[in-house]
Amino acid sequence: MQNNALMKIRDISKEYQMGEVKVKALQDVSFDIQEGEFVVILGPSGSGKSTLLNIIGGMDTPDNGKVFLRDLEITKFNDKKLTKYRREKIGFVFQFYNLMANLTAKENVELATEICKDSLDVNQVLEDVGLSDRKNHFPSQMSGGEQQRVAIARAVAKNPLLLLCDEPTGALDYKTGISILSLLNRVNKQYGKTVVVITHNAAIANMADKVVRMRSGKIIKIEHNDSPVAPERIEW
Amino acid sequence: MKKLNLRLFRLLKNSKGQFIAVTAVIIIGLLIYTSMNMAHINLKSTVNYYYDKTNFSDIFVQVSKIPKKEVDKLNKLPQINKAEGRIVYDVPLKVDKGREKVKVRVISIPENNQVNSLYMIEGQGIENKNKDVLVLEQFTKARGLNIEDNIVPQMGGKQYSLNIKGIVASPEYVYLMENEQTLLPQPDKFGVIYISEELAMDSMGFTNSYNEVVVKVNQGTDVEEVKEILENRLDKFGVKRIYTKDEQLSNRMITEEIEGLKKTSSSVPLVFLFVAAVIIAVILSRMVKNDRTSIGVLKALGYKNSDIILHYMKYSILIGLVGSIFGITLGILLSGYMTKMYIQFFNIPMLRVKFYYSYMISAIFISVLFCMTAGLWGTRKILKIVPAESMRPEPPKSGTRIFLEKIGVIWDRLSFSWKMVFRNIFRNKKRFIFISFGIALTFSVIFLPLNSMDAIVSIFYDHYGEFQTMDYNITFTKPLNERVLTDIKNIVDVEKIEPKIEYPFRITNGHREKVVNIIGLKENTSFYNFNNIKDQKINLPSSGIILSEGLANYLDVKVGDMVKIENFIPEKEDIYIEVKDIVRQSLGINGYMNIDYMRDKLTDEEMITGVYLDSDDRVKIKLDDAKQISSIQSLQDMREVFNEFLDLTIYSISITVLFGGILGFAIIYTSTSLGISERRLEFSSLRVMGFSKNDIYNLITRENIFMTILGILLGIPLGKYMIVFLEKNFSTEIYTLYIKTSLLTYVETILLTIFFIVLAQLATFKKINKLDFIEALKSRIT
Known part of the structure; x- marks a missing residue:
């Protein structure tokens, strides 16, 4: 383990009890995430990519295997430490945005920053995601794309080490999807944040520095992309 | 404001109906708690203060005749602080309207009256020992007597025209009743007057002797012990009756009232707080269930379990605090009013009202304790929510067949809507049981006061008319x-x-x-x-x-x-x-x-x-002049007095029924509106499928009808059980409760229960009207 990767994922396995059937969500998954990288985890639904993301983000724990944040083994963390880890190091973006319905855009972002030590300026972040004139609207008054921007702002404003995005464009139309991707790209480049996006949309992989392809709970291929495409030029 | 608090605040704004309903239950509970406790303690300390100031006697001895010097000897006993002899006679009072029979108790007072001293309300003490009289305030009020008026008691067969010199209050007659059998005071028919010892001795033929001794014992002395001593010592003077302060009629009445207040204040509020706690627990656990994803997001954002539990607990704590503030404030206001009412009713010329912070503190403590416990219970499942899992949609509920479906005979005959009703009921057993129990409780809380009405009526009519039948x-x-x-x-x-x-x-x-x-x-x-x-x-x-x-x-x-x-x-x-x-x-x-x-x-x-x-004859008028008759009690008079008293009682019973109704309303309203917000998806799907709003009202109404019937069926034994409790706990020496519930009471209770349920249901229909079914189907997060 003499590399200086930001995250090291080693031999992760996880089984689920779904009703009456056992699902092997992950089997011996290992890979690294370098600081500042834009990683896309690609796979069809049910391939275990969400589970992987949840484990990396400290929302779930594996049955076997280890996850390191630099030298810290987060798979050894107890509940309290995991909460602290999520609070300070991780920013989540969900497929269905998951904003609090009765808080405005700005308040939703503040909900996240209130509990962080080194958070960014909320107004600035909202401006960066292009919502400075919508910040006092409630989620129900915003389009899906706008809501996802709020969600990204919420994740970014925490100033996390790692931005984890679970199908961020899954619920959006093409054009909005592209704008969200380009926003994520900008977050990656402008703020220097490490971004992990999981998706089943192969086209999105083109913009990644690294692509992790998964199927049936296993990594089938890890690709390095030396010349990522700008999101605006992606088509599907 | 912290954003989580802001979220809670907006949540509250959106469901203020529920909040208000639960808070109202707490308010009523604490209102009863503070008002009755404070009235109880204020009344008690006022009475004790009054007794203390007037040196209320510990022992009363009625004898045939006791010489003055024997009473003086009693004063030498080490146990006795002061013994006073007096002459007491019930005599007729001559009044203008010939047909009226008015009686007064003539009591002699020594020059230096120390025991049972009189409290001068107006006028002054006796100056002319042969002419002056002091009259008990209740009697002067009831008969419109004033200072310097003349009254004519007939003492020892002779009429004496006496001049009212003072209007007084006495610790012996805070509750003015002739004897145990009277039930209710009739201050216009029975009064107490005080004359000089000399006049009493002259008029009633007691030369240097008395027929009653009142005794104040020394502090720390056992009253019963002194009573025994007196009994033996005075036996030769023909002891007719010897009794202590505890047995004294007026004191007993007031003590019983004070005890009653205490009993009520320590039992009824608990019912209200308990119901409120159950409602809060249900509301919160439903809220947590519905907010599963939001809670997951909060956890993902790095909020601690304790932060999130506290977030929801604040809801219950807020209810507890708002409820306490209003409940206590209203309770204090009411207690002041109640104390004054009691003081007036019992004719106590002084008032000792203190503000008891301890009750305020204990009220807040109790209510917050109930609410916190309810809050912890309701939010306990937050711990179990795993953020990653909460993001996944919940697996659909297992749609197994319900019990009723197995009975083909019944099931096959049900229409589709009824089938849906029964499936809903049987698949949500907890909610169903909660609502039915709530209805049962409402029923019994309304049943109880209506029954005490029955009981009061029957105490009277059982005694006068059934038990005793004389005219x-x-x-x-x-x-x-x-x-x-x-x-x-x-x-x-x-x-x-x-x-x-x-x-x-x-x-x-x-x-x-x-x-x-x-x-x-x-x-x-x-x-x-x-x-x-x-x-x-x-x-x-x-x-x-x-x-x-x-x-x-x-x-x-x-x-x-x-x-x-x-x-x-x-x-x-x-x-x-x-x-x-x-x-x-x-x-x-x-x-x-x-x-x-x-x-x-x-x-x-x-x-x-x-x-x-x-007799159908005019008995009272014809026997009016008979010297040897001390009283003529007629059934007719008793009934009239009683009906007056009943009017007052109806007022307090209506308030209790209203409290019960609010309780029922809160239960039905919160549970139905929770049901509606939980079933938004279900109703929206039905709407999309072409059900009209009315169809959905019908669906809910049918569910509620079924639960109302069950609730009432449950409520009847519950109510009856409470009545047995009431009979046991509220019977006293003076009256014994035998509650026979009339059919009318059942009908009234059922109608009132249904009324409050319908009211609650109408309030929830507004929610269905506002239900935007397309929005409900789209959004999946609160």
Whole structure:
């Protein structure tokens, strides 16, 4: 383990009890995430990519295997430490945005920053995601794309080490999807944040520095992309 | 404001109906708690203060005659702080309107009155010992008497015109009642007046002697011990009755009222707080369930479990605090009003109102404790929510067949909508049980006050009309020979007449003893209907004694036991008599004997102390001048007084019913509106499928009808159980509750229950009207 990767994922396995059937969500998954990288985890639904993301983000724990944040083994963390880890190091973006319905855009972002030590300026972040004139609207008054921007702002404003995005464009139309991707790209480049996006949309992989392809709970291929495409030029 | 608090605040704004409903239940609980506790303690301390200031006596001894110097000797006893002799007589008062029979109790006061001293409300003390009189305030008010007015009591057969010099209050008559049998004060018919010792001695033929001794014992002395000493010492003066402060009628009435307040204040609020706590727990657990994803997001953002639990707990704590503030404030206001009302009702000329912070603090503490417990219970599942899992949609509920479907005979006949109703009910058993139980509770909370109304009515009508059936109950000023019956028959046209002996005796069983009136009646008396405790009709036995249930319970005797009867008539022996039966008597406690047996064992041959009679004649007017008659009690008068009293009671009962209704409303409203917000998806799907709003109302209405029926069926035994509790706990020596619920009460309770349910349901229909079904189907997060 003499590399200086930001995250090291080693031999992760996880089984689920779904009703009456056992699902092997992950089997011996290992890979690294370098600081500042834009990683896309690609796979069809049910391939275990969400589970992987949840484990990396400290929302779930594996049955076997280890996850390191630099030298810290987060798979050894107890509940309290995991909460602290999520609070300070991780920013989540969900497929269905998951904003609090009765808080405005700005308040939703503040909900996240209130509990962080080194958070960014909320107004600035909202401006960066292009919502400075919508910040006092409630989620129900915003389009899906706008809501996802709020969600990204919420994740970014925490100033996390790692931005984890679970199908961020899954619920959006093409054009909005592209704008969200380009926003994520900008977050990656402008703020220097490490971004992990999981998706089943192969086209999105083109913009990644690294692509992790998964199927049936296993990594089938890890690709390095030396010349990522700008999101605006992606088509599907 | 912290964003989580902001979220809570907006959540509250969106469901203020529920918040208000639960808070109202807490408010009522604490309102009752603070007002009754404070009224209780203020009344108690006021009474004690009053007793203290006026030196209320500890022991009362009624004797035939005791010389002045013997009373002076009592004052040398080390246990006795002060003993005072006085002359007490109930005499007729001459009034302008000839037909009215007014009686006053004449009490002599010594020059330097120390025991039971009078509180001067208006005017001054006696100056002219032969002319001046002091009159009890209640009596002056009821009869419109003023200072310098004249009153004409007939003392020792002679009329005296006396001048009212002062209007007074006395610790002995805070509750002015002639005797135990009166039930209600009639201050215009019975009053108390105070005259100088000299005038009393002259007019009533007591030269340097008295017929009553009042005693204040030294502090720290055992009253019972002194009572025994006095009994022995004064035996030779013909002790008629000796009783302590605890047994004194007025004091007993007020003590019972104070105790009643205390009982109510410590039981009723708990019911309300408990219900509120259950509602809060349900609301919160539903909220947590619905907010599963939001809670997951909060956890993902790095919020601690404790942060999130606290977030939801704040809801319950807020209810507790808002409820406390309003409940306590209103309670304090009400307690002031209640205390004043009581003080006025009981004629206490002073008021000791203190502000008891301890009740405020304990009220807040209790309510927050209930709310916190409810909050913890309701939010306990937050711990189990795993953020990653909460993001996944919940697996659909297993849609197994319900029990009813297995009974083909019934199931096949149900229409589709009814099938849906039953499936909903059986698949949400918890909610179903909660609502049904809530309805049951509502039913019983309404049932209870309506029944106490029944009870009050029946106490009275059972006693006057069922138990005693005479039109007139006439009591003589002193025992007379039975021949007087003929004289009465000559004056008034009587249908039926029977002699009676009513005389106080002390009945003792082991360590328990009680001074009560034993009533001697003719063998086959037609004026009394005795029913034993199994409610079977019995006849007055020719020998032995029968006791009223309250007395039997007090003495702890059973049928067949022998009780000792101590005689206050001089030169009569104490005897043992067998208890032949125990009978129901709702008002007062007494023993009953065959009049011949009683004369043989306890009193003199041919002696009677009064008569019972039935007559259509104008008895009161015709017998008005009869010197030897001390009182004529007519059934008609009693009923009139009672109806007046009943009007007052209806008021307080309506308030209790209203409280019960609010309780029911809160339960039904919160549970139905929770149900609706939980079933938004279901209703929206139905709407999309083409169900109209009315169809959905019908669906809910049918569910509620089913639960209402079940709730009421559950409520009837619950209510009955509460009544048994009420009978046991609220029966006193003076009255015994026998609650017979009338059919009308059942109907009234059911109608009122349904009324409150319908009200709650109408309030929730607004929510369905506002339901935006497309939005509901789209959004999946709160």
